[in-house]
Amino acid sequence: xxxxxxxxxxxxxxxxxxxxxxxxxxxxxxxxxxxxxxxxxxxxxxxxxxxxxxxxxxxxxxxxxxxxxxxxxxxxxxxxxxxxxxxxxxxxxxxxxxxxxxxxxxxxxxxxxxxxxxxxxxxxxxxxxxxxxxxxxxxxxxxxxxxxxxxxxxxxxxxxxxxxxxxxxxxxxxxxxxxxxxxxxxxxxxxxxxxxxxxxxxxxxxxxxxxxxxxxxxxxxxxxxxxxxxxxxxxxxxxxxxxxxxxxxxxxxxxxxxxxxxxxxxxxxxxxxxxxxxxxxxxxxxxxxxxxxxxxxxx
Numbered sequence: 001x002x003x004x005x006x007x008x009x010x011x012x013x014x015x016x017x018x019x020x021x022x023x024x025x026x027x028x029x030x031x032x033x034x035x036x037x038x039x040x041x042x043x044x045x046x047x048x049x050x051x052x053x054x055x056x057x058x059x060x061x062x063x064x065x066x067x068x069x070x071x072x073x074x075x076x077x078x079x080x081x082x083x084x085x086x087x088x089x090x091x092x093x094x095x096x097x098x099x100x101x102x103x104x105x106x107x108x109x110x111x112x113x114x115x116x117x118x119x120x121x122x123x124x125x126x127x128x129x130x131x132x133x134x135x136x137x138x139x140x141x142x143x144x145x146x147x148x149x150x151x152x153x154x155x156x157x158x159x160x161x162x163x164x165x166x167x168x169x170x171x172x173x174x175x176x177x178x179x180x181x182x183x184x185x186x187x188x189x190x191x192x193x194x195x196x197x198x199x200x201x202x203x204x205x206x207x208x209x210x211x212x213x214x215x216x217x218x219x220x221x222x223x224x225x226x227x228x229x230x231x232x233x234x235x236x237x238x239x240x241x242x243x244x245x246x247x248x249x250x251x252x253x254x255x256x257x258x259x260x261x262x263x264x265x266x267x268x269x270x271x272x273x274x275x276x277x278x279x280x281x282x283x284x285x286x287x288x289x290x291x292x293x294x295x296x297x298x299x
Contacts, residue, residue, distance in 0.1 A: 099141030105129030190234030
């Protein structure tokens with residue numbers, strides 16, 4: 001077995017980064033040093049932990065088994081640090097990385113996390129906004145917000161809240177184009193939405209659900225779509241909680257076209273033993289629900 005925790009930290013960094021260079025950046029070590037540490041660990045254990053190839057480092061079966069033990073050791077170290085430091089002040093400290101789809105990351109989480117940070121000045125919060133599903137087992141994030149619950153993995157899933165979306169357009173666009181009184185009138189109007197083959201969750205396929213076949217202006221980013229709509233580029237489906245950020249946006253066919261989706265908080269199952277993570281998750285859930293309700297009430 002590994003002789004010390006530092007060996008396991010190096011192992012985990014390589015396993016999560018798939019390369020010596022990525023692990024080196026995470027650990028602030030030279031990649032050559034990381035490589036020597038991995039070789040030393042494999043020699044000490046007597047088995048190969050990684051299959052090396054030009055594309056990177058992939059875990060072997062033995063490496064995958066060690067990964068499970070290493071993650072538990074990591075969580076035990078975090079719990080010990082929490083017990084010795086964070087609980088002494090009654091405040092959260094250290095770093096927490098939160099993954100989220102960019103709609104929530106742009107229009108909800110800045111307000112929510114600002115409030116949490118104000119209550120916990122020693123806490124560093126990182127928001128990773130990416131239009132894809134996060135891999136928590138590789139610690140791309142400590143916890144994530146998703147739009148559908150994952151079907152596999154040792155994960156704890158908590159439904160946070162439902163949210164609403166509507167078809168919207170800028171007032172400038174509506175003034176310059178034929179009126180829209182029925183869903184059939186949408187034909188001939190410029191539609192804005194996701195790039196079809198880059199939709200990472202079926203819950204985001206809004207335009208297909210309302211019968212739109214052609215998307216003239218498309219992006220994998222909610223922010224790009226939102227700004228296209230705000231600039232009068234066309235019509236698109238927007239979160240109700242985002243509408244107050246652009247006063248010139250108007251709901252279109254609000255009584256005929258409306259969608260409801262849900263946010264889920266996704267965590268490592270074993271992290272439920274960490275009081276620090278439980279407290280952050282509770283503050284995040286409460287803050288997100290409050291901010292969501294506040295913003296939707298403005299539309």
